[in-house]
Amino acid sequence: MSMTAALFRTKSVDQIVAEGGKGEGGELKRSMSLLQLTLFSVGATLGTGIFVVLGEAVPLAGPAVVLSFILAAVTALFSALSYAELAGTIPVSGSSYSYAYATLGELIAWVCGWCLLLEYAVSVSAVAVGWGQYLNEFFDKTLGFTMPAAIANSPGTAGGVVNVPAVAVVMIATYLLLNGTSESATANTIMVFTKIGILIFFCVVAATAFDSGNLTPFAPMGWAGISAAGSKVFFSYIGFDAASTAGEEAKNPKRDLPLAILISLGIVTLVYVAVGLTAVGAMPWQQFDINGSEASLAKVLDVATGMSWPSAVLSFGAVVAIASVVLTVLYGQTRILFAMSRDGLVPPIFQKVNPRTSVPVANTLIVSAFVSILAALIPLGRLVDATSIGTLFAFALVNVGVIVLRRSRPDMPRSFRTPLYPITPILGVGFCVYLMVGLGAVTWTVFALWTLGGLVCYFLYGRRHSRLAQSPSGTREQVS
Amino acid sequence: MIGGSVLVGYEPDRRGADALALAATVVSGTGGDLTVASVRPPAWPVPGPGKVDAEWEAYLDSQAQAALDGAAKILDGWGLSAEYLVTANRGSGRGLAHLVGKARADLIVIGSAPGGPRHGIALGSTADQLLHGSPVPVMLAPKGYAQRPPEVFDRISVAYLRRPGCEQAVDLAARIAVRRNTLLRLLTVAVGHKAKGKAVQLVEEQARRVVERYRSDLALAAKETEDGGILTTDRITTEVVQGPDAQSAIGLAEWSPGELLVLASSTAGPLRKVFMGDMSLKILRAVPCPAVVLPRTAR
Numbered sequence: 001m002s003m004t005a006a007l008f009r010t011k012s013v014d015q016i017v018a019e020g021g022k023g024e025g026g027e028l029k030r031s032m033s034l035l036q037l038t039l040f041s042v043g044a045t046l047g048t049g050i051f052v053v054l055g056e057a058v059p060l061a062g063p064a065v066v067l068s069f070i071l072a073a074v075t076a077l078f079s080a081l082s083y084a085e086l087a088g089t090i091p092v093s094g095s096s097y098s099y100a101y102a103t104l105g106e107l108i109a110w111v112c113g114w115c116l117l118l119e120y121a122v123s124v125s126a127v128a129v130g131w132g133q134y135l136n137e138f139f140d141k142t143l144g145f146t147m148p149a150a151i152a153n154s155p156g157t158a159g160g161v162v163n164v165p166a167v168a169v170v171m172i173a174t175y176l177l178l179n180g181t182s183e184s185a186t187a188n189t190i191m192v193f194t195k196i197g198i199l200i201f202f203c204v205v206a207a208t209a210f211d212s213g214n215l216t217p218f219a220p221m222g223w224a225g226i227s228a229a230g231s232k233v234f235f236s237y238i239g240f241d242a243a244s245t246a247g248e249e250a251k252n253p254k255r256d257l258p259l260a261i262l263i264s265l266g267i268v269t270l271v272y273v274a275v276g277l278t279a280v281g282a283m284p285w286q287q288f289d290i291n292g293s294e295a296s297l298a299k300v301l302d303v304a305t306g307m308s309w310p311s312a313v314l315s316f317g318a319v320v321a322i323a324s325v326v327l328t329v330l331y332g333q334t335r336i337l338f339a340m341s342r343d344g345l346v347p348p349i350f351q352k353v354n355p356r357t358s359v360p361v362a363n364t365l366i367v368s369a370f371v372s373i374l375a376a377l378i379p380l381g382r383l384v385d386a387t388s389i390g391t392l393f394a395f396a397l398v399n400v401g402v403i404v405l406r407r408s409r410p411d412m413p414r415s416f417r418t419p420l421y422p423i424t425p426i427l428g429v430g431f432c433v434y435l436m437v438g439l440g441a442v443t444w445t446v447f448a449l450w451t452l453g454g455l456v457c458y459f460l461y462g463r464r465h466s467r468l469a470q471s472p473s474g475t476r477e478q479v480s
Numbered sequence: 481m482i483g484g485s486v487l488v489g490y491e492p493d494r495r496g497a498d499a500l501a502l503a504a505t506v507v508s509g510t511g512g513d514l515t516v517a518s519v520r521p522p523a524w525p526v527p528g529p530g531k532v533d534a535e536w537e538a539y540l541d542s543q544a545q546a547a548l549d550g551a552a553k554i555l556d557g558w559g560l561s562a563e564y565l566v567t568a569n570r571g572s573g574r575g576l577a578h579l580v581g582k583a584r585a586d587l588i589v590i591g592s593a594p595g596g597p598r599h600g601i602a603l604g605s606t607a608d609q610l611l612h613g614s615p616v617p618v619m620l621a622p623k624g625y626a627q628r629p630p631e632v633f634d635r636i637s638v639a640y641l642r643r644p645g646c647e648q649a650v651d652l653a654a655r656i657a658v659r660r661n662t663l664l665r666l667l668t669v670a671v672g673h674k675a676k677g678k679a680v681q682l683v684e685e686q687a688r689r690v691v692e693r694y695r696s697d698l699a700l701a702a703k704e705t706e707d708g709g710i711l712t713t714d715r716i717t718t719e720v721v722q723g724p725d726a727q728s729a730i731g732l733a734e735w736s737p738g739e740l741l742v743l744a745s746s747t748a749g750p751l752r753k754v755f756m757g758d759m760s761l762k763i764l765r766a767v768p769c770p771a772v773v774l775p776r777t778a779r
Contacts, residue, residue, distance in 0.1 A: 094534030180570065182524050331524060332532040339535035351539075358521045358540055 008105030009468045011343075012407060013090055016102060032249045034256040034263075041243030044194040049200065049236025050272055051318045052130035054279055055296035058288035061229035063280040064219035066273045068112075068229035073269040075435055076237040079395040080261045081418040082402040085242035088415035089405060094245075095336050096394040097399075101343065103408070105402035111464055112397050114339050114454030118390035119384075120333035121367060123235065125166070125374035126384045128326055129154060133295040134166030141312035147353030154379055168377035170454070173327040174368035177334070180357040183327060191324045198317030199271055200311075202297055206278035209304035213285050219311035229386045234435060236272065238391065239306040240265060253416045256390030319429065330371065334363045346461035385443040386450055392432045400427035482617060482652065482772075483510035483659075487585035488562075489576045490516045491605060493549040495591030498621035500551060501629040502770050503589040504558055506619070509632055509660050514562035515583035516551045518544040519575030524569035541566060573609025580615050587772075589619045590719070599623055601764050601771060611745065611775050617652070619772045637665040639763050642697040648703075649744035649774055654705050656740070663715055666701055667741075668694040669729045669763060670722040693751035694720045726762035739769035745776050 031041070054065070060162060061068050086099045093099060097116055101109035129230045153160025183191075211220045250256050279297065281286075282304035288296060297318070298311040305311075339362050342348035350363040359384060374380065402418060402425040418424045463469065482762065488503040493756040500516070501584055507514055520540040523533045544566040555562050563675020569575030576588055601620045605613075610618045638653035640646060650666065657664040670691050698718035706713050723729030743760050 092534050092538050094532045098535065180521055182522065237710065328524070335533040335536045338539075339532075340537060347534070353539075358543075360536075 004075065006463070006469065007107040008236065009466075010105050011101050012470065013102050013412060014406070016090055016092055016098075017272055028252050031247060031257075032187060032246060033251055034260055037243050037246060037250055037256055038261035038264045038267075040246055041260055041428050042267050043188060044239040044242030045264060045268045046192065046195055046199075046239075046271060046306060047239060049127075049233070049238065050132070050275055050298060051053040051295075051322060052275065052299055052331065053233050054126060054300075057229040057232045057298075058276075058280060058285050060218065060221060060232065061225040062220040062279075062285045063215045064221075064226050065229050065280060065285075066231070066276045067219070067226050069165075069235050069269055069272040070278055070430075071230035071435070072234040072237055073265050073272075075234060075392075075395075075428070075431035076240045077261065077265050078424050080240050080244050080265070080413065081436065082399045082425050082428050083241040083257060084253075084257050084416050085402050085414060085418045086398060086405070087241075087245045089412050090413075094339065096398045097331075097336055098339055099401045100394075100397045103404040104346075104469060106466060107458065108465075109399065110458045111451060111454060112394050113336065114408065114451065115394045115459075116336050116389035117333070118387040118450065119238070119394060120254055120336065121371050122330050122374060122383055123387045123391075124170075124326055124329040125332070125371050125378075126380055126387070127322055127329070128166035128169050128371070128375040129380070130295065130319040131169045131319060131322040131326065132163055133313045135165050136299065137295045137298045138312055138319055139309040141315065155377060163376045167372045169326050170330070170368050170372045170375060171324055172323070173330050174364060176327060177331055177364050177368075178359055178361060180359050182331075183324065186212065187324070191321060194317055195321045196271070198314055198321070199275055201317075202301065202314055204273045205301055205310045206282040206283060206304050209283075210278060210281040212281065214281050220285075224438065227435060228440070229394060232385075232437035233272070235388060237265075237268070240268075248329075257416050259417055281445075285353070311365050320387055330364075334366050334369075335358055337363055337367065342367035342467075343459070344465045344467040346463070347465075375457060382442060382446045385439065386446040389436050389439055389443060389448070390434045394430050396432035396436075399432065423444045482586050482656065483507065484512040485535055485583065485585045485587075486514050486518045487511055487576060487583045487588045487616075488551075488565075489572065489588065490518055490547060490551045494596075494623070495594065495621075496547070497554070497593035497626040498623065499589050501623040502591075502619060502624040502694065504560060505553070505629055505631075505770075506587065506589065507560070513578070513632070514555070514560060515565060515585060516548060516555070516562050517565040517576060517579050517583070518547050519566060519569050519572040520541055520544045520568050522570060527687050531735060537568075540568075541682060543595070544618065554681065571605065571609045571766045573606040574613060577610060577614045580639050581710075582652050587619055588614055588616060589621065591621045591625070596765075599768060603764065605763070611773055614775045617772050617774050618660065619770060621770050622768060625770065628737075631736035632738055633662060633740045635663045635665060635736045636740050636742060637667045637769075638697060638742040639744075639760065640668050640698060640701060642665040642701070643744075646744045647687060648741050650661045650705055651708070652772070652774065653742035654711050656709070656742070663717060664705070664711055666698045666716065666718045667703075667715040667733060668698060668718075669721045669726055669733075669759065670694055670720055671725055671729060671759070679732050680714060691720050691722055726759060727758055727766040730763060730766035741767050741771040743771055 009448065050288070057068060058065050090102055092098065093102060095116060097113040099111055136146050136152050146152065147165065149159040150161040151164040154163045155161060155440040159216040187234055242258065243264060279300045285299045285305065295318070297317050301314055337346060337350045340346045341348055350366070352361060352362050356363045406421065407413065410431065483506045485689055486503050486506055488499050489723065490499060501685065503514055506512065520543070523537045535704060547712065548564040548566065552562070552564065563583065565579055567575045569578060576590070588610060590606055590610065592602040596602040599622060601622050605618060636653045636657040638650050640650065654664055655685070660759065695718070702716045702718055703712055712779060719733060720732040721729045723732055745760065
């Protein structure tokens with residue numbers, strides 16, 4: 001096999017499909033109605049990004065941050081449709097990494113997986129840091145004390161040395177994952193309602209201090225600011241692909257999937273826009289401090305009401321909600337690395353499971369150690385910005401993957417086809433690229449360095465250990 | 481009739497082998513159907529960011545399938561055929577209990593949990609979940625059963641105490657004994673404390689009285705069983721074993737190579753957790769033979 005051929009070897013889609021889903025767990029019933037799909041998707045999307053993202057996004061866009069939310073939602077919409085098509089074609093694959101491997105080849109799949117490391121591991125560190133700040137806010141408002149700055153902040157910000165709360169939340173999540181805990185459907189429902197309740201609470205309280213004067217100038221940074229903020233807030237839409245992957249369970253995927261994606265993104269956008277609008281209406285946008293606390297919603301309530309209990313309530317909700325996100329995202333990262341390890345692209349230790357619980361123990365420990373160190377000791381700053389590019393890049397690849405698979409395998413049975421092909425996936429790529437371009441040069445440099453590091457790893461390890469490399473036909477050998 | 485359709489919880493280890501061997505002994509007498517099941521952990525039940533665990537799930541399914549292929553090889557060697565199922569559940573016991581309907585099983589057979597002493601039955605989480613939630617009786621293989629499986633059950637014992645709920649166990653044991661054409665033994669374990677000095681006589685007197693009472697209870701139970709028209713008295717034996725603790729008392733009883741013990745679960749427990757009598761648990765841990773437990777949740 002020539003070098004180029006090796007770099008673009010793909011996993012055979014037929015074989016992937018044939019390998020998976022023999023057990024009862026693989027046979028899903030088509031039972032989800034449009035309403036259920038929509039709620040499922042809203043629950044997965046309405047995340048905690050909104051709790052931490054305004055402090056970064058508002059300084060970029062000003063009150064026009066509400067347009068950034070809409071821009072991000074449109075981007076998410078097209079990518080979600082592409083996700084839905086790939087999930088319906090290759091149902092036994094899970095992440096954008098696997099889709100890229102099946103359609104675009106090993107090298108791009110690797111880069112995609114490497115970007116997912118940003119999307120998951122790096123962004124969860126940032127979220128864990130935000131958790132610590134909301135916790136501190138909560139302690140401050142209820143018990144009247146804050147943790148000393150040295151243990152409550154990461155180095156480089158406000159006199160921090162080690163960010164202990166961030167490590168604590170990662171440790172709790174790790175402990176649960178090692179015990180094979182999975183978030184139950186009930187816990188998830190409670191969590192979704194907690195999040196919605198807290199956000200509505202925020203809107204109502206912030207609306208009491210609404211001052212329309214705060215909205216002018218509306219877009220002080222112009223479109224450049226809006227798109228830059230759009231790529232930041234895109235992070236708060238992660239999870240929108242959940243409905244897409246439920247396509248196998250939808251009663252009528254052709255009609256319901258696009259509708260569910262559209263409606264749920266509409267609902268989520270509405271909530272975000274309401275939060276954004278009331279936030280900038282209650283507190284002049286210049287006061288959103290890019291280097292300050294990530295507990296920006298709590299800060300808005302402080303400024304807006306001058307009372308302490310509303311931000312205490314909000315902080316408590318954020319503490320609960322962010323903790324559950326840390327758990328799910330850590331879980332996601334371990335499973336993506338598991339898949340990559342099974343393909344031979346990362347060392348085999350990532351696919352070793354505990355025989356009793358079937359939990360990839362070493363994998364989980366390595367990931368949580370990595371995340372803890374990032375969250376506790378590294379000033380994340382620019383690296384977190386780079387997660388936006390990485391995430392958008394991974395989603396762009398999913399859109400491209402749809403086009404590639406339609407051309408290379410038009411015969412594959414697809415339980416869902418994205419409407420208006422090829423316009424939707426092309427628009428999907430376009431919007432992703434547009435948002436990526438909006439990010440600053442420094443962020444691009446960080447992203448380039450990150451990707452370069454990934455390529456070095458690939459050529460030193462992954463390329464030679466790839467399971468595809470070991471089976472000369474270029475298709476994945478049967479799992480023994 | 482119990483044993484007409486047997487569900488076996490299988491894992492590719494000592495436990496699984498013991499359970500298979502025991503299930504084979506059961507169906508050798510009843511000619512019943514076998515279903516072998518493997519329970520794997522489920523995927524994340526709620527949406528996270530993407531369906532990231534698809535590959536992990538596929539892997540678990542392939543592992544479970546491989547385990548069942550191993551079981552099929554063993555059963556083929558014995559000339560037995562079976563149905564094979566994989567299910568996803570966070571608890572292996574709960575997973576098996578869910579499969580009862582699908583397999584139309586009237587008995588679940590599992591092996592002993594790892595750890596603990598080398599012989600006897602060890603209850604782990606699988607057994608615990610089943611004993612709290614199985615709709616059918618649960619049969620447990622002692623450790624190492626696969627190394628010395630008897631051809632047939634040659635005697636059915638029932639751990640007897642004159643308590644509500646125990647008649648069901650006696651009834652079940654008697655039916656099995658009739659079906660298998662074996663003897664039925666009503667066994668009562670009497671446990672007394674060791675005493676020193678002057679107290680010895682007193683304690684001995686007490687113990688004698690307890691044993692006497694148990695004897696008459698047993699005689700009565702034996703008569704009831706006979707009156708029930710199930711067995712004749714000459715096929716029923718009674719025995720009281722006495723020791724300082726359950727383990728030594730069980731050790732003093734005589735056990736035939738093809739013995740099967742039937743135990744009831746106490747109906748009187750105020751909490752679900754303690755539904756199984758303390759004595760039943762101690763007996764289970766000590767017995768050298770397989771045991772059938774009637775969970776309170778059994779139909």
